[in-house]
Amino acid sequence: MHEFSVMDSLMKLLVEHADASGITRVTRVRLVVGRLRGLDLRQLRGCFEILVEDTLAKDAVLDIESVPPAGHCRTCGADFAIPDYTLHCPHCGGGEVDITKGRELHMASFDGIRETAADA
Ligand SMILES: [Zn+2]
Numbered sequence: 001m002h003e004f005s006v007m008d009s010l011m012k013l014l015v016e017h018a019d020a021s022g023i024t025r026v027t028r029v030r031l032v033v034g035r036l037r038g039l040d041l042r043q044l045r046g047c048f049e050i051l052v053e054d055t056l057a058k059d060a061v062l063d064i065e066s067v068p069p070a071g072h073c074r075t076c077g078a079d080f081a082i083p084d085y086t087l088h089c090p091h092c093g094g095g096e097v098d099i100t101k102g103r104e105l106h107m108a109s110f111d112g113i114r115e116t117a118a119d120a
Pocket residue numbers: 073074075076077078089090091092093094
């Protein structure tokens with residue numbers, strides 16, 4: 001399952017970053033996922049639940065920002081949304097279109113708490 005390996009690497013990164021900043025409990029994770037990635041957000045959430053078990057992110061809330069695809073026309077310079085996945089400029093009809101949005105896949109940020117040994 002593609003979703004699982006994607007989430008697995010994101011969560012490894014998260015734990016690494018949290019550890020490095022002395023965070024003992026992650027409370028919220030924000031992911032940015034472009035729709036062109038073809039990832040099922042429900043499956044991503046399911047994988048998240050499994051992967052964070054027994055980690056410092058086990059109680060974290062997962063926010064996923066789903067980014068709709070957008071393009072930039074090389075011919076006329078127009079920027080536009082790509083609602084139906086066709087790569088033609090709606091302004092001049094040109095086919096030289098660069099994808100500018102929709103391929104994102106990263107962790108935007110996370111919130112965490114630093115609990116000292118004295119609080120435990
Ligand atoms: Zn154009």
